[in-house]
Amino acid sequence: MKITLAGLLFIFTTQLSAQHSLVFPEPSNVEQTTDKFVFNGRLTVDRTKIPEDLFPYLQQLFGRQSIHLEPAASKDASIHLQQIQTFVYSEGYQLEVTNSGIDIKYSSYQSLCNAFQTLNQLIQNPKELAGIHISDQPAYAYRGVHLDCSRHYFTILELRKFIDQMAKLKFNRFHWHLTDDQGWRIEIKKYPKLTSVGAWRDSTLIGHFSKQPAEWDRSKYGGYYTQEEAKDLVAYARIRGIEIIPEIEMPGHASAAIAAYPELSCTEKQIPVVGTWGVFDDVFCSQEKTRSFLKDVLDEIIEIFPSKVIHIGGDECPKVNWEKCPKCQSIMEQNNLKTSHELQSFFIRDIEKHVNAKGRTIIGWDEILEGGLAPNAQVMSWQGMEGGIAAAKLKHQVVMTPTSYCYFDYYQSGHPSEPLAIGGYLPLEKVYQFDPVKGLEDEYKRYILGAQANLWTEYLPNIQAVEYNAFPRLVAMAEILWNKGKVPYADFVEALSGNYLQQLRNDGVRFSTSFLDPKLEIRPNQTGVNYGLIKPVEDVVFSVNNEIVTGISIERTDQVREQRYLIHSNIGDQELRVCDYTFISHLALGKPVSFATKPHEKYDHNGSLGLTDGVVGKKPWKGNEWLGFNNDTVQFTLDLEALTSFGKLQIETLNDPGSWIYRPERFVIQLSKDGKKFKTAKKSNLNGDLILLTKKMKARYIKVTIFNKELIPQGQTGAGFTPWTFINEIILTK
Ligand code: ACM
Numbered sequence: 001m002k003i004t005l006a007g008l009l010f011i012f013t014t015q016l017s018a019q020h021s022l023v024f025p026e027p028s029n030v031e032q033t034t035d036k037f038v039f040n041g042r043l044t045v046d047r048t049k050i051p052e053d054l055f056p057y058l059q060q061l062f063g064r065q066s067i068h069l070e071p072a073a074s075k076d077a078s079i080h081l082q083q084i085q086t087f088v089y090s091e092g093y094q095l096e097v098t099n100s101g102i103d104i105k106y107s108s109y110q111s112l113c114n115a116f117q118t119l120n121q122l123i124q125n126p127k128e129l130a131g132i133h134i135s136d137q138p139a140y141a142y143r144g145v146h147l148d149c150s151r152h153y154f155t156i157l158e159l160r161k162f163i164d165q166m167a168k169l170k171f172n173r174f175h176w177h178l179t180d181d182q183g184w185r186i187e188i189k190k191y192p193k194l195t196s197v198g199a200w201r202d203s204t205l206i207g208h209f210s211k212q213p214a215e216w217d218r219s220k221y222g223g224y225y226t227q228e229e230a231k232d233l234v235a236y237a238r239i240r241g242i243e244i245i246p247e248i249e250m251p252g253h254a255s256a257a258i259a260a261y262p263e264l265s266c267t268e269k270q271i272p273v274v275g276t277w278g279v280f281d282d283v284f285c286s287q288e289k290t291r292s293f294l295k296d297v298l299d300e301i302i303e304i305f306p307s308k309v310i311h312i313g314g315d316e317c318p319k320v321n322w323e324k325c326p327k328c329q330s331i332m333e334q335n336n337l338k339t340s341h342e343l344q345s346f347f348i349r350d351i352e353k354h355v356n357a358k359g360r361t362i363i364g365w366d367e368i369l370e371g372g373l374a375p376n377a378q379v380m381s382w383q384g385m386e387g388g389i390a391a392a393k394l395k396h397q398v399v400m401t402p403t404s405y406c407y408f409d410y411y412q413s414g415h416p417s418e419p420l421a422i423g424g425y426l427p428l429e430k431v432y433q434f435d436p437v438k439g440l441e442d443e444y445k446r447y448i449l450g451a452q453a454n455l456w457t458e459y460l461p462n463i464q465a466v467e468y469n470a471f472p473r474l475v476a477m478a479e480i481l482w483n484k485g486k487v488p489y490a491d492f493v494e495a496l497s498g499n500y501l502q503q504l505r506n507d508g509v510r511f512s513t514s515f516l517d518p519k520l521e522i523r524p525n526q527t528g529v530n531y532g533l534i535k536p537v538e539d540v541v542f543s544v545n546n547e548i549v550t551g552i553s554i555e556r557t558d559q560v561r562e563q564r565y566l567i568h569s570n571i572g573d574q575e576l577r578v579c580d581y582t583f584i585s586h587l588a589l590g591k592p593v594s595f596a597t598k599p600h601e602k603y604d605h606n607g608s609l610g611l612t613d614g615v616v617g618k619k620p621w622k623g624n625e626w627l628g629f630n631n632d633t634v635q636f637t638l639d640l641e642a643l644t645s646f647g648k649l650q651i652e653t654l655n656d657p658g659s660w661i662y663r664p665e666r667f668v669i670q671l672s673k674d675g676k677k678f679k680t681a682k683k684s685n686l687n688g689d690l691i692l693l694t695k696k697m698k699a700r701y702i703k704v705t706i707f708n709k710e711l712i713p714q715g716q717t718g719a720g721f722t723p724w725t726f727i728n729e730i731i732l733t734k
């Protein structure tokens with residue numbers, strides 16, 4: 001008889017509870033029973049049934065819980081293992097705890113790892129285990145985490161600790177970003193200067209990329225991984241059920257390699273390893289000589305990394321040098337290539353042919369779709385879901401990593417204490433809303449292998465910063481990829497704060513508690529606004545000056561008035577957060593605004609009150625509070641609900657080209673008494689960051705139109721795309 005996992009599924013008589021179990025990510029099927037297995041700190045297993053490398057790891061894993069995992073004869077073991085070859089899901093497993101012990105049914109190495117990770121998390125005390133039946137399998141085959149080790153370098157020991165945490169959450173791919181403009185991090189024996197020169201930069205930007213004037217840390221910075229170290233890490237990850245996918249960036253993000261070997265670029269000019277962030281014009285020339293170099297590099301990479309897939313980058317490659325380069329132009333002519341996108345496609349196809357001949361597959365960022373996708377390439381969709389959807393429709397395999405859900409270098413909170421980040425806003429709750437197959441017809445869903453969280457490290461200078469940005473957002477990502485976030489968010493955060501945070505503390509992992517901040521629910525009233533404080537978890541209590549609060553009221557004023565509140569979040573007697581909120585009161589506070597141009601869904605706070613909510617966006621921008629529009633013209637109308645005299649109107653704008661946000665170029669302000677007939681009060685270019693009107697005026701309606709550049713200029717990150725326009729509160733005073 002053919003046995004399948006589906007055939008083996010336990011028959012549940014009890015209704016599945018929506019609440020989270022003790023295990024993260026939540027297993028697909030869980031049934032608690034009244035059994036109890038008493039083991040007094042010692043578990044035994046027939047170690048001949050466990051792959052040799054795995055056993056010491058498991059001993060160490062359980063050892064951290066003060067459990068001795070010891071070998072025993074099969075008949076005497078407290079953990080009974082049974083391998084079932086015909087499970088449908090290669091990573092699925094079943095685990096039962098009964099009065100007489102622990103039964104695990106598994107199929108593959110992966111599935112055995114998963115079963116032990118679940119068992120490890122089930123153990124809440126080192127003496128006994130509550131009865132349970134678990135039958136489990138992941139929703140997605142590819143569950144990845146990416147870490148940029150070029151912008152900042154992390155030691156092998158730090159990476160090991162990070163991989164340990166990934167394994168606990170049943171991630172199975174570590175995408176290792178090894179090369180970029182700011183440092184080449186992997187030893188290549190044929191080209192020693194890649195690491196003797198390319199792994200070191202002589203300066204690093206201090207503060208945010210958009211800050212002017214720029215400041216520099218002039219100390220030498222760098223490091224690299226020897227091939228032996230990389231192989232050791234591959235083995236270390238493999239034991240934990242994780243495959244490492246190396247990334248070698250091409251044709252863009254190549255400055256470090258070109259600093260080592262200038263002849264690889266079109267201009268052949270000597271350049272330094274870059275110490276700032278962004279996109280750079282010095283890219284690999286498309287000539288044969290450079291492609292041969294890259295093939296040599298990939299040959300060594302393939303020897304180190306056994307992964308089926310090799311990441312070849314492909315993102316953000318400016319073509320300005322190619323367009324001026326006789327060697328590139330002659331390749332275009334010889335191969336009848338009409339555009340530089342087609343030249344990039346030619347480049348990637350040539351590399352693909354080489355990699356395929358070695359039995360491997362390439363994966364690249366979604367720009368590899370431009371100019372035509374290489375025949376067997378997988379696509380990693382980062383600029384949105386669109387690239388991935390297009391690739392899936394071409395029947396190519398896809399890993400989804402859209403910035404809006406997967407970029408863990410974005411801010412997770414707008415709180416003033418939040419450390420500097422690149423920009424963007426991705427709180428825990430948003431990660432939990434991620435659907436990697438959203439927008440795809442059923443027939444193409446099977447091409448979506450899964451998804452990945454990306455940790456870019458321009459603003460993450462050490463592993464503690466990486467951990468802080470990763471956790472607990474990685475826990476949410478693990479839930480999405482394992483069980484599609486089936487537990488309601490409120491139950492997930494309840495379990496997270498009650499259980500998983502303690503595991504992170506025990507493991508010495510830094511994490512953010514910003515998901516415990518109150519969410520402000522703004523309600524306008526006659527005199528101003530009330531901010532309801534929404535609880536992220538039931539048990540949380542908010543207080544101000546030792547008094548419990550559920551909301552804060554702010555009154556409208558005719559001059560600017562700042563009001564600061566320190567809101568303490570407690571669970572029991574444990575204080576988890578202190579949030580520092582400043583509200584700005586003025587004449588337009590709580591007055592409705594209608595938008596002719598809608599704010600983008602990513603940066604649309606408080607709907608029609610977004611510009612009058614008394615919450616003023618700070619600089620540097622922390623990904624929220626500001627309203628963001630992806631339009632070159634923005635228009636909205638404030639309704640003061642009665643004829644009102646005022647003397648000053650002020651709207652602040654943001655300029656952060658690194659995040660594709662540009663200060664608008666000009667604006668028009670029009671006033672009306674009836675909302676029908678408008679008179680122009682001011683028409684002006686922007687001087688500095690402020691849209692400003694200072695004149696005694698009277699109106700009920702104020703219409704503002706803001707004009708930005710049509711497109712981001714060439715040579716800038718995001719060139720050719722519509723710039724973002726970001727604006728702050730409409731501050732109106734007498
Ligand atoms: C990317 O974020 N440039 C892939």
Ligand code: ZN
Pocket residue numbers: 265266284285286287321322325326327328
């Ligand atoms: Zn060239």
